[in-house]
Amino acid sequence: xxxNLGVVQAVYPMPVLMVAAYDExxxxxxxxxxxxxxxxxxxxxxxxxxxxxxxxxxxxxKAFTVSIADREHMEAxxxxxIATGNKMNDKFERTGYHAVRSEFVNAPVxxxxxxxxxxxxxxxxxxxxxxxIVGRIVNTAAEEKVLSENGKVDPLKLNALIFDQFQHxxxxxxxxxxxxxxxxxxxxxxxx
Numbered sequence: 001x002x003x004n005l006g007v008v009q010a011v012y013p014m015p016v017l018m019v020a021a022y023d024e025x026x027x028x029x030x031x032x033x034x035x036x037x038x039x040x041x042x043x044x045x046x047x048x049x050x051x052x053x054x055x056x057x058x059x060x061x062k063a064f065t066v067s068i069a070d071r072e073h074m075e076a077x078x079x080x081x082i083a084t085g086n087k088m089n090d091k092f093e094r095t096g097y098h099a100v101r102s103e104f105v106n107a108p109v110x111x112x113x114x115x116x117x118x119x120x121x122x123x124x125x126x127x128x129x130x131x132x133i134v135g136r137i138v139n140t141a142a143e144e145k146v147l148s149e150n151g152k153v154d155p156l157k158l159n160a161l162i163f164d165q166f167q168h169x170x171x172x173x174x175x176x177x178x179x180x181x182x183x184x185x186x187x188x189x190x191x192x
Contacts, residue, residue, distance in 0.1 A: 013162035032081030053085030067113035
């Protein structure tokens with residue numbers, strides 16, 4: 001029997017995404033965003049507040065990057081979620097991390113995070129319920145150490161952080177439980 005918990009954001013897992021943009025002077029700002037997802041084959045939607053420093057920066061530059069945080073860089077990833085660039089001018093510098101300009105968009109690529117999507121601002125969607133930044137992914141880059149033999153990102157090598165809304169914890173991806181578009185194939189053949 002289920003117990004009623006009230007209003008809980010009961011989506012698990014949630015990503016730990018590092019959103020980075022330059023300000024008007026080329027200064028790097030990074031924020032931690034769990035409320036983001038792929039919304040088309042070449043689009044990512046970030047449900048982030050308009051008043052974030054990173055949001056204001058990417059609206060000005062029309063570009064940003066989204067990196068996947070991993071276990072090795074959890075401390076900085078969490079810090080990027082705790083600290084605000086609106087109040088802490090040296091937020092990025094405090095981590096000692098490094099950034100290079102993307103080859104594809106006017107946004108910083110954070111060296112330490114293993115996978116990055118380089119995005120152009122595609123649209124801003126705002127309703128009474130949400131504010132969303134939608135980016136067009138123009139390139140995705142990954143460190144070779146997280147790639148499998150077929151040249152694709154291997155989730156087991158990535159050790160991507162996932163956020164838990166229930167207990168406010170970070171976890172990492174684990175074993176493969178099955179193959180998508182295959183695990184339920186037998187039910188397609190089942191007669192009514």
